[in-house]
Amino acid sequence: MLWSCNPTAIPLNRSITLFGRTRVYCFQSHTMETNDETPKAKALSFDFLSKKPYSPPSWGSHLKPIPSHVFSLGHLPTPIHRWNLPNLPQNTEVWLKRDDLSGMQLSGNKVRKLEFLLAEAVAQGADCIITIGGIQSNHCRATAVAAKYLNLDSYLILRTSKLLVDKDPGLTGNLLVERFVGAHIQLISKEEYAKIGSVALTNVLKEQLLKGGRKPYVIPVGGSNSLGTWGYIEAIREIEQQLQARSNGVKFDDIVVACGSGGTVAGLSLGSWLGALNAKVHAFCVCDDPIYFYDFVQGLIDGLQAGVDARDIVSILNAKGLGYAINTSEELKFVKEIAEATGVVLDPVYSGKAAYGMMKDMAENPKKWEGRKVLFIHTGGLFGLFDKVDQMAPLVGNWHRMDVNESIPRKDGVGKMF
Numbered sequence: 001m002l003w004s005c006n007p008t009a010i011p012l013n014r015s016i017t018l019f020g021r022t023r024v025y026c027f028q029s030h031t032m033e034t035n036d037e038t039p040k041a042k043a044l045s046f047d048f049l050s051k052k053p054y055s056p057p058s059w060g061s062h063l064k065p066i067p068s069h070v071f072s073l074g075h076l077p078t079p080i081h082r083w084n085l086p087n088l089p090q091n092t093e094v095w096l097k098r099d100d101l102s103g104m105q106l107s108g109n110k111v112r113k114l115e116f117l118l119a120e121a122v123a124q125g126a127d128c129i130i131t132i133g134g135i136q137s138n139h140c141r142a143t144a145v146a147a148k149y150l151n152l153d154s155y156l157i158l159r160t161s162k163l164l165v166d167k168d169p170g171l172t173g174n175l176l177v178e179r180f181v182g183a184h185i186q187l188i189s190k191e192e193y194a195k196i197g198s199v200a201l202t203n204v205l206k207e208q209l210l211k212g213g214r215k216p217y218v219i220p221v222g223g224s225n226s227l228g229t230w231g232y233i234e235a236i237r238e239i240e241q242q243l244q245a246r247s248n249g250v251k252f253d254d255i256v257v258a259c260g261s262g263g264t265v266a267g268l269s270l271g272s273w274l275g276a277l278n279a280k281v282h283a284f285c286v287c288d289d290p291i292y293f294y295d296f297v298q299g300l301i302d303g304l305q306a307g308v309d310a311r312d313i314v315s316i317l318n319a320k321g322l323g324y325a326i327n328t329s330e331e332l333k334f335v336k337e338i339a340e341a342t343g344v345v346l347d348p349v350y351s352g353k354a355a356y357g358m359m360k361d362m363a364e365n366p367k368k369w370e371g372r373k374v375l376f377i378h379t380g381g382l383f384g385l386f387d388k389v390d391q392m393a394p395l396v397g398n399w400h401r402m403d404v405n406e407s408i409p410r411k412d413g414v415g416k417m418f
């Protein structure tokens with residue numbers, strides 16, 4: 001194993017007040033680089049939060065530009081297991097890749113993109129990260145946490161309704177994590193966002209921070225640019241390695257995933273097309289529409305000089321329903337029923353809608369899916385469930401007050417608990 005010093009680590013002084021006393025600490029981001037890629041070596045080493053030189057899979061080595069470095073931020077590889085969904089077409093198998101288990105505060109698909117994006121931010125000498133998204137953006141939450149792990153500040157522009165834009169956004173779901181790690185939050189109304197656009201908004205904040213002597217690095221919505229796309233190109237290499245390690249040789253025919261800003265599906269479809277996996281990728285979009293995403297994915301893969309047509313490598317279907325982050329009670333009931341049937345909790349905004357869309361398509365077009373082995377990517381987002389508790393409440397019952405007879409004699413267990 002090779003260890004060397006990372007020349008781009010940023011030493012940073014921070015003051016912390018604990019028990020009434022303020023102290024200044026000098027933090028240093030992790031400074032080790034390792035070249036040993038095996039999952040076991042990663043688990044045994046202090047690989048987490050380290051930065052290492054990046055080399056692409058052989059089948060992706062013609063893509064350009066190739067990132068020079070990558071941070072280890074996710075708990076990878078994430079598990080793959082059989083998902084016993086009810087009412088599948090004949091002989092269809094669904095398997096689940098648990099990218100929801102890629103971390104805790106960092107959970108979900110965004111961490112894979114951030115591994116590349118933050119390596120570039122650090123290489124450029126950034127001292128803070130700007131990004132933008134919806135009020136319950138999983139991407140903004142993951143960015144705020146990952147940035148703080150690497151001693152970078154984060155500035156988040158969050159989109160909310162006109163009614164709420166001047167109010168304290170509260171602590172529900174992703175906001176709790178963001179505010180705990182000290183992200184600087186600026187709210188913008190949906191109308192302002194639609195009028196000005198995410199690029200101009202992040203530019204405004206960037207100019208302000210530059211004037212204040214900061215060195216910001218801007219990550220676009222969802223971390224979806226060509227550099228972030230490497231995150232899911234790498235995920236395909238990870239799946240290939242997981243399949244190679246299995247003795248009874250499962251081969252996936254299809255990959256199914258939610259699409260919100262396009263980067264995940266761009267990486268998966270390009271990797272699956274170029275690599276040995278060769279599975280058909282189906283994206284279920286939860287906002288905008290398929291035509292928009294075909295063009296957007298095309299832009300991302302053109303940015304890597306891939307020379308392929310997005311329409312040849314992915315099929316994009318609409319699963320938006322009532323609108324982005326808006327759920328019908330039928331969708332929420334589906335999420336609840338899947339949890340009850342399989343133990344797997346889906347988020348309502350992304351994987352919940354994608355799985356609902358997949359099951360609907362399977363019911364309407366069973367021949368398309370019969371006998372196929374499908375890998376569904378659970379992209380996380382569970383903090384978003386907390387934003388839906390009011391709508392979810394009528395769907396869950398199963399509690400009652402325990403019936404105890406006052407005459408039952410006391411018997412001590414472990415601890416007194418009061």
Ligand SMILES: Cc1ncc(COP(=O)(O)O)c(C=O)c1O
Nearest residue numbers: 138260261262263264350379381
């Ligand atoms: C939990 C979750 N799943 C899926 C997606 C969609 O991924 P992408 O933005 O790369 O299309 C997002 C973000 O948009 C997300 O937060």
